[in-house]
Every structure is written in C-alpha cells, then in structure tokens.
Amino acid sequence: KSVTNGKMLDNTFSAGHKIDVVRVETHKFQYLYAEGTEFHFMNTESYEQITLNRDVLDAPDLLKEGENVMIQINAETEMPLSVDMPASVILEVTYTEPGVKGNTATNATKPATVETGATVNVPLFINEGDKIKIDTATGNYSERIKE
Numbered sequence: 001k002s003v004t005n006g007k008m009l010d011n012t013f014s015a016g017h018k019i020d021v022v023r024v025e026t027h028k029f030q031y032l033y034a035e036g037t038e039f040h041f042m043n044t045e046s047y048e049q050i051t052l053n054r055d056v057l058d059a060p061d062l063l064k065e066g067e068n069v070m071i072q073i074n075a076e077t078e079m080p081l082s083v084d085m086p087a088s089v090i091l092e093v094t095y096t097e098p099g100v101k102g103n104t105a106t107n108a109t110k111p112a113t114v115e116t117g118a119t120v121n122v123p124l125f126i127n128e129g130d131k132i133k134i135d136t137a138t139g140n141y142s143e144r145i146k147e
C-alpha cells in the first residue's frame with residue numbers, strides 16, 4: 001500500500017531485489033483551523049505547527065477544531081505521509097428538517113447539517129441541537145449521544 005496516496009499495488013520482487021527502508025514516525029497533532037484548502041495542525045508535544053492540503057485528509061468535513069489526529073511523518077524528509085482520523089467524532093446537528101409523524105418506513109433517513117458544515121443522513125428522530133456520533137471511515141451516522 002502506498003503511504004503517500006493510499007493506492008494498493010501488486011508487486012512481485014525477485015530474490016536479489018533491494019527495497020529502500022523508510023523510517024516513519026507517528027505523532028499526535030491537534031487540528032487548529034482551516035484556511036481555504038489548507039488545514040493547520042499543531043504537534044501536541046513540541047507545539048510545532050504544520051499545514052496540510054485538504055486532499056491528504058480522509059474526511060476533512062468531519063474535523064472539528066481541537067480534534068486530535070495521528071499524523072505519520074517520514075523521519076528523514078520531515079514530510080507528512082498520512083493522517084489517521086479518530087474512529088468516530090461527536091458533532092452537534094445545526095440544521096435538519098423536522099421528522100414527519102407517520103413517515104417512519106423502515107430505516108427512513110433525512111439529511112442533517114452538523115457544526116463542521118458536513119451533511120450526514122440521520123434517522124427521523126434526530127433534531128437540531130442533538131449530538132450525534134459519526135463514523136469517520138464511512139461518514140455515516142452511528143448513534144445519538146445523550147448528555
């Protein structure tokens with residue numbers, strides 16, 4: 001698997017083939033803010049800041065300011081290779097249409113906008129102001145969080 005673009009490659013190596021070893025370090029970073037297509041992160045240990053392009057992130061629309069992510073960095077060139085998002089994020093619903101009573105066919109959903117601006121399909125019982133858990137791998141609704 002390519003660490004730079006995530007594509008799977010099928011290679012067969014001959015017996016005498018040499019493979020370059022790349023030292024990869026994983027560091028914990030905190031998401032600070034977005035500026036256009038640039039996302040700014042801060043290392044939680046050294047407080048050093050880095051900027052990553054939007055296309056490097058798996059689910060940039062689900063990132064909330066202050067969220068912690070793990071970033072893999074090539075130790076020799078100090079270049080970021082990939083960003084590992086948390087398995088799920090908890091976001092507040094900022095806008096959704098009210099659910100219509102009697103419109104409860106099996107697994108009926110409606111679109112909802114969360115605080116980061118992303119749109120997620122949620123069950124009809126979700127209202128504005130509810131906090132929901134979203135799976136970052138698929139971008140799908142997981143459950144409602146009660147406070």
